[in-house]
Amino acid sequence: MKTKWLKMIAVVVLALGVMAPATGFAADNSKKAIDEKLGVPIVVYGANLSEVEKESVKKSLTVDEEPEIEEITVSGQDLVKYIKDSNSSSRMYSSAKITRKDAGKGLVIEIVTPENITQVTAEMYANAMLTAGIEDATVQVAAPKAVTGHSALVGIYKAYEVTTGETLDIERTDVANEELSVATSIAESSGVDDAKVAELLTEIKKEIAELNPATREEVQQIVENQLSKLEINLSEQDHQLLVDLMDKISKLDIDFSKWSEQLNDISNTLQEKFGALMEDEGFWAGVKNFFANLKESISTWFN
Structure with missing residues (x-):
């Protein structure tokens, strides 16, 4: 019986010895390689x-x-x-x-x-x-x-x-920074969800890329279209900031035909991350009911 167990242990040890070099080789292969064409991070x-x-x-x-x-x-x-x-x-x-x-x-x-x-x-x-x-x-x-x-x-x-x-x-980096400031300002002051603000900016820029507006009035109409489509209400100040920003963007030296595809990528990402959640009325009703019930429960504690 003892001999049988010794033989089994020997087989296991031998198997592990054979497998070890293979495992080590696989680990080496999994290491990140330096990108000699595009450079290091x-x-x-x-x-x-x-x-x-x-x-x-x-x-x-x-x-x-x-x-x-x-x-x-x-x-x-x-x-x-x-x-x-x-x-x-x-x-x-x-x-x-x-x-x-x-x-x-x-x-x-x-x-x-x-x-x-x-x-x-x-x-x-x-x-x-x-x-x-x-x-x-x-x-x-x-x-x-x-x-x-x-x-x-x-x-x-x-x-x-x-x-x-x-x-x-530098003109583009300056406008890009203004875009970031306007986006965060709108999200904070208007109570619009961050994801919704990102969607608004993306959709306005997509329409600018497609229509190539020549005047400020045309840019303003695009802004109005997307605000209405996304059912977003802004204060007069935020509305003005948004129109001013998009008017500047429309005048930048940008290949708008190339922009459309890149903006579509952002739009698709937003839909994948937030689309289903935003459209799920049952989800938001559940959230509303949860807080309503929570409020009632807390009120009973003090009665």
Whole structure:
């Protein structure tokens, strides 16, 4: 009996010995390779991060998993470079990792610390990046504490120029920053959901790309069309901000025929992420009933 067990153990040990090299070989093959054509990912850190905060950001952006990476810092001086009339003393905390992709792959944006990016959504970043002239990249955004997320866009500009060797059009980066500000302002002041604001901006820009409006009046009509279609009501101030922004965008030096496809990608992403939820009246009725019942339950506690 003992001999039988010894033979079985020997077989198992032999099998493990044969399998071990194969397993090791597979692990080596699974490692990320350095992209010799498009270059290594670039991580851009907000200049006001402490060393502890920087280490937290590195972990969030999985910097250690990259075989090779380039690291840079974005400061208030960069803010002045890309955005007119900005404050060079601005605090910069939100950070990003940008990886170039082959032409036609589009933009993939991920906020890896959503609890700390309080105002800007992934779709807002994507919209602003297209306006700025950034295409075909994977971008991850992170912050070690609660921030609005606006400075990450400046970091993305700087990283994109470093990784591509191209110079972004400052007029476009300035308008892109205005777009981000208008988007977050509308979401905050009008009570419109972030996803709905992103959808509004995307659909207006799609119609601008398709119709190529020649006058401000035509741009305003496009804005009105989409506000009505999406059933969004804005204050007079927000309405004016939106029309002013879209009028500027319509006058930028952009290949609008190429833009349509990229905007469709953002639109499809929004539909996939939020479409079914937004259209599910039963879901929202359930939410409403839940809070109504909760209110009644709490009121009984004090009777």
